[in-house]
Amino acid sequence: MFEECLIRGRRYAPARFCAPLAGYTHSAFRRLLAELGGCGAAWTEMLAARQILSEDFARSPYVRRRPEEVNLIFQLMVKAGDPLDRILDRLGTQGVTAVDLNLACDAFSIRNCEAGSALFENFDSLRRVATEARRHWPGQLTAKIRLGSRKPGWEARFTERVQFLETCGLDALTLHPRFFEDKFKRRSQIELIPWAASLTRLPLIANGDLGDATHVASLGASLQSASAIMLGRMAIVRPWIFATWDHPNSVDHAGIWRKMCQYITDDFAPPTALRRIGMFAKYYAANFQFGHSFRMAIGNARTMAEAHDRAEDFFSRSPALLATPSYAEI
Numbered sequence: 219m220f221e222e223c224l225i226r227g228r229r230y231a232p233a234r235f236c237a238p239l240a241g242y243t244h245s246a247f248r249r250l251l252a253e254l255g256g257c258g259a260a261w262t263e264m265l266a267a268r269q270i271l272s273e274d275f276a277r278s279p280y281v282r283r284r285p286e287e288v289n290l291i292f293q294l295m296v297k298a299g300d301p302l303d304r305i306l307d308r309l310g311t312q313g314v315t316a317v318d319l320n321l322a323c324d325a326f327s328i329r330n331c332e333a334g335s336a337l338f339e340n341f342d343s344l345r346r347v348a349t350e351a352r353r354h355w356p357g358q359l360t361a362k363i364r365l366g367s368r369k370p371g372w373e374a375r376f377t378e379r380v381q382f383l384e385t386c387g388l389d390a391l392t393l394h395p396r397f398f399e400d401k402f403k404r405r406s407q408i409e410l411i412p413w414a415a416s417l418t419r420l421p422l423i424a425n426g427d428l429g430d431a432t433h434v435a436s437l438g439a440s441l442q443s444a445s446a447i448m449l450g451r452m453a454i455v456r457p458w459i460f461a462t463w464d465h466p467n468s469v470d471h472a473g474i475w476r477k478m479c480q481y482i483t484d485d486f487a488p489p490t491a492l493r494r495i496g497m498f499a500k501y502y503a504a505n506f507q508f509g510h511s512f513r514m515a516i517g518n519a520r521t522m523a524e525a526h527d528r529a530e531d532f533f534s535r536s537p538a539l540l541a542t543p544s545y546a547e548i
């Protein structure tokens with residue numbers, strides 16, 4: 219089904235995917251997402267490739283997958299020299315069918331070990347990693363990229379790499395059209411999607427600052443050459459967004475919050491669970507007019523019980539909703 223979503227040149231009704239977000243798209247969130255109706259495909263958060271060798275696939279909230287999670291793509295944070303043969307073999311034996319290479323991460327700690335967007339820049343390492351990955355992975359292989367580094371000649375470097383990834387045999391690319399130096403400060407240049415799509419026959423998934431159905435429809439011309447769109451932060455704010463895309467529905471915000479807390483508690487040990495709930499609250503708060511008070515109340519809670527009581531107090535006051543969530547500053 220993931221492949222069907224990626225038919226090149228699909229017009230007007232691109233498939234909708236949930237982006238990888240470190241600390242957010244863990245097994246508990248994906249459980250909630252699936253229960254609310256799912257989406258075309260969901261990405262795990264980026265997984266340190268070497269760690270795959272020692273992960274407990276039955277219990278780890280990073281790699282654990284429930285039966286209702288269809289079309290789950292495992293994203294690897296990989297660097298040249300990682301034993302991709304063993305890593306990909308382990309994923310295959312665990313029933314994984316789709317792998318994504320993270321060539322986009324702008325975080326200093328990731329770039330410092332020559333992974334993420336730094337791997338996209340270093341063409342020798344990129345060639346080595348992508349070629350090895352293709353050789354050892356018979357399943358769906360995709361990559362997530364940015365525009366590269368904001369330096370003169372970036373268009374030629376970008377073109378060279380995109381065309382290499384096509385020749386190498388990848389199945390699709392996701393483009394988040396920002397430079398790595400931009401982090402999230404400048405806007406995503408979605409208008410570059412048609413140009414990027416013209417460089418390759420690979421299906422292109424468009425990502426970056428995309429909102430709800432109305433917003434995406436307003437970007438029609440920029441997105442027509444995209445085979446799919448991918449939502450990141452908006453999917454955390456509104457995990458129901460995919461299921462209600464064409465048919466907006468009333469939403470039980472308190473009920474969804476309670477489920478998220480329960481699912482996080484099921485999958486994480488207590489200290490991490492509290493942190494993950496605080497992180498989720500940061501984005502979930504963007505649904506409400508006085509969301510900052512919710513965000514602070516949950517973020518400062520010292521125990522799960524305190525977080526629970528504070529959230530119940532907030533929802534008991536029927537908080538007013540925002541028509542358009544604002545999360546750009548988070």
Ligand SMILES: Cc1cc2nc3c(=O)[nH]c(=O)nc-3n(C[C@H](O)[C@H](O)[C@H](O)COP(=O)(O)O)c2cc1C
Pocket residue numbers: 237238239240241263264293320322323362394425426427428448449450451452
């Ligand atoms: C908190 C956070 C964590 C992220 N983690 C990842 C990650 O693990 N892998 C990745 O490829 N991108 C990661 N991203 C980037 C998102 O996948 C996405 O490209 C970006 O947020 C832009 O899309 P959006 O505007 O729909 O959020 C992360 C972004 C945020 C805000």
